[in-house]
Amino acid sequence: MSKSVLSVNEVNWSLSSVNPPGSPPVLSLACANAVLSSAAHRGRVFASLGGFGGTPSWTWSDAEAASGSWQGPVEFTNYRNGGVLGSLGGTSIRPGFRPTAFPSVSVLSDTVAVAFIGVDENETVTRTSSWL
Amino acid sequence: MALSLNGAQTFLPQNTYRITDSQLLTLGEEPGQFFQAMPAVLLDGEGGVNLLFISHRDTGQLTALPEVTVRFARFPSIASMSGNNAAVRDLTQPFPVTSTFNIGLQHNDYQMAALEGCVIYCAYARTDPANPSLGSSIFVRRLLVGQCELADADMNARVNSADPVAFLSALAAGSPDADVNRDGVLNAQDFVDYTAAYTAVAGPP
Numbered sequence: 001m002s003k004s005v006l007s008v009n010e011v012n013w014s015l016s017s018v019n020p021p022g023s024p025p026v027l028s029l030a031c032a033n034a035v036l037s038s039a040a041h042r043g044r045v046f047a048s049l050g051g052f053g054g055t056p057s058w059t060w061s062d063a064e065a066a067s068g069s070w071q072g073p074v075e076f077t078n079y080r081n082g083g084v085l086g087s088l089g090g091t092s093i094r095p096g097f098r099p100t101a102f103p104s105v106s107v108l109s110d111t112v113a114v115a116f117i118g119v120d121e122n123e124t125v126t127r128t129s130s131w132l
Numbered sequence: 133m134a135l136s137l138n139g140a141q142t143f144l145p146q147n148t149y150r151i152t153d154s155q156l157l158t159l160g161e162e163p164g165q166f167f168q169a170m171p172a173v174l175l176d177g178e179g180g181v182n183l184l185f186i187s188h189r190d191t192g193q194l195t196a197l198p199e200v201t202v203r204f205a206r207f208p209s210i211a212s213m214s215g216n217n218a219a220v221r222d223l224t225q226p227f228p229v230t231s232t233f234n235i236g237l238q239h240n241d242y243q244m245a246a247l248e249g250c251v252i253y254c255a256y257a258r259t260d261p262a263n264p265s266l267g268s269s270i271f272v273r274r275l276l277v278g279q280c281e282l283a284d285a286d287m288n289a290r291v292n293s294a295d296p297v298a299f300l301s302a303l304a305a306g307s308p309d310a311d312v313n314r315d316g317v318l319n320a321q322d323f324v325d326y327t328a329a330y331t332a333v334a335g336p337p
Contacts, residue, residue, distance in 0.1 A: 104171055104172040104173045105173065106173045106174045106175040107175065108175035108176075108177070108179070111175060111210065113173045113175050113181060113210070114173065115171035115172065115173035115183060115185075116171065
């Protein structure tokens with residue numbers, strides 16, 4: 001039995017798998033990186049899709065930044081190969097709803113869905129919302 | 133911007149959807165602010181997008197301990213997510229978070245969902261609204277979605293031989309429960325649609 005190890009320097013991850021008939025198993029992974037400070041909670045969510053049918057092949061994407069729908073201050077930080085990062089937090093989160101970058105991932109056939117929470121910082125009152 | 137790891141190729145096309153207030157309003161929610169947290173997503177075999185998350189209505193009392201519900205929402209498909217067509221239901225009555233049971237970063241709870249056919253099991257923890265200081269307990273809810281939901285004519289969260297009987301009884305009585313396609317009319321198409329749903333789940337009735 002062979003094994004492969006994928007190492008990611010992230011936190012709060014979830015994993016889903018699908019086994020298409022006649023094809024190698026496909027795994028999907030979502031993980032988040034939260035940068036905390038006294039002023040803001042920020043982070044980003046990444047998703048990946050990979051297969052184990054020989055040499056593992058993983059593809060990564062910033063689940064938020066590519067959408068263009070995230071308004072408000074977007075934090076640009078060099079990350080690995082240079083990612084565009086979306087803010088995942090604000091400063092007006094009440095107790096019990098401090099932002100948490102805890103993504104969930106599900107894969108079905110050729111579709112990968114990643115759910116996570118975030119804040120639309122254009123809003124007067126910062127609220128956490130669910131995104132997909 | 134897509135990232136690359138281990139020389140992998142370009143990632144998939146993607147879209148991001150916000151789970152909006154208006155989508156929740158379609159099922160009787162009151163207008164107002166909301167807080168959502170800890171979403172779990174599950175794609176089902178019919179292409180449905182199922183979400184399980186914590187929902188909190190903003191009471192405007194910033195110092196009060198929030199009362200939240202565990203909310204389930206299902207969109208028929210990813211392509212339908214821009215419309216107001218999510219089926220939404222609270223799985224719990226409102227319950228308070230406490231200093232020992234909280235939700236979010238550096239706190240301790242979240243929800244999970246698992247799929248078996250068109251049955252979804254939702255696991256979550258909550259406090260007892262009557263005695264929140266006693267701590268939290270874990271619960272599992274069994275939900276039927278898609279064809280299973282249509283086939284469950286007696287609405288007992290099980291699909292078995294009693295369901296066609298219940299459907300025919302409802303149809304004969306002119307009950308809206310027999311309006312399977314939700315077009316406001318009871319006719320032969322409802323019988324066809326019900327039979328197809330039941331057959332897909334349990335075989336020919």
